[in-house]
Amino acid sequence: xxxxxxxxxxxxxxxxxxxxxxxxxxxxxxxxxxxxxxxxxxxxxxxxxxxxxxxxxxxxxxxxxxxxxxxxxxxxxxxxxxxxxxxxxxxxxxxxxxxxxxxxxxxxxxxxxxxxxxxxxxxxxxxxxxxxxxxxxxxxxxxxxxxxxxxxxx
Amino acid sequence: xxxxxxxxxxxxxxxxxxxxxxxxxxxxxxxxxxxxxxxxxxxxxxxxxxxxxxxxxxxxxxxxxxxxxxxxxxxxxxxxxxxxxxxxxxxxxxxxxxxxxxxxxxxxxx
Numbered sequence: 001x002x003x004x005x006x007x008x009x010x011x012x013x014x015x016x017x018x019x020x021x022x023x024x025x026x027x028x029x030x031x032x033x034x035x036x037x038x039x040x041x042x043x044x045x046x047x048x049x050x051x052x053x054x055x056x057x058x059x060x061x062x063x064x065x066x067x068x069x070x071x072x073x074x075x076x077x078x079x080x081x082x083x084x085x086x087x088x089x090x091x092x093x094x095x096x097x098x099x100x101x102x103x104x105x106x107x108x109x110x111x112x113x114x115x116x117x118x119x120x121x122x123x124x125x126x127x128x129x130x131x132x133x134x135x136x137x138x139x140x141x142x143x144x145x146x147x148x149x150x151x152x153x154x
Numbered sequence: 155x156x157x158x159x160x161x162x163x164x165x166x167x168x169x170x171x172x173x174x175x176x177x178x179x180x181x182x183x184x185x186x187x188x189x190x191x192x193x194x195x196x197x198x199x200x201x202x203x204x205x206x207x208x209x210x211x212x213x214x215x216x217x218x219x220x221x222x223x224x225x226x227x228x229x230x231x232x233x234x235x236x237x238x239x240x241x242x243x244x245x246x247x248x249x250x251x252x253x254x255x256x257x258x259x260x261x262x263x264x
């Protein structure tokens with residue numbers, strides 16, 4: 001079975017690519033990125049500010065695993081309807097620096113679409129730290145297919 | 155984490171990834187592995203050397219032959235490194251998809 005969400009993070013590089021295909025028309029996919037009340041539901045964050053235009057700013061807030069307040073913010077450089085969002089991303093009080101995120105939206109068929117998110121970090125070390133972040137947050141996954149496959153190898 | 159960096163270099167190369175998949179099903183000799191590729195034998199040897207060096211492959215002597223085996227433990231370590239991050243995004247995107255599928259009836263159809 002093909003994985004729906006793919007991550008391409010080459011060694012020694014300070015960027016990564018996240019791609020995902022959706023069983024949604026392009027317009028609906030893009031809407032999920034443009035309306036605060038929708039973002040709040042799928043990202044699980046509070047949207048304090050979202051100015052969907054060039055020179056606009058955005059600010060999200062969520063509660064971390066230890067009850068701590070996590071604040072994210074940045075500036076929007078491009079907001080092209082159904083096509084592209086370019087923004088900066090910074091998580092307050094973390095050593096992860098500022099990321100540049102270029103998110104492109106693509107129509108596949110009338111009923112399917114694709115998102116490609118190119119994330120560029122300040123350094124290789126920072127990228128690798130962010131990749132390891134879900135470990136620190138204690139996200140667990142019940143059915144790790146790779147793990148199962150490797151178990152079956154034994 | 156020098157070791158891990160080497161491992162990522164190793165799996166970034168398509169031929170080496172193909173070798174890992176090949177050897178995942180059964181232990182094979184260098185000759186048997188090379189027979190699966192158009193690449194020159196010394197190139198395949200070089201790949202095997204790199205994969206062995208970063209512990210993704212293990213060598214086992216069987217009589218006169220050296221067999222290459224996948225090191226499941228090391229493979230798991232590598233796979234696990236990105237998997238939680240991927241899973242985090244996968245879950246977010248699943249939510250987005252469910253949310254917008256339900257949203258559908260409310261939108262204008264033009």
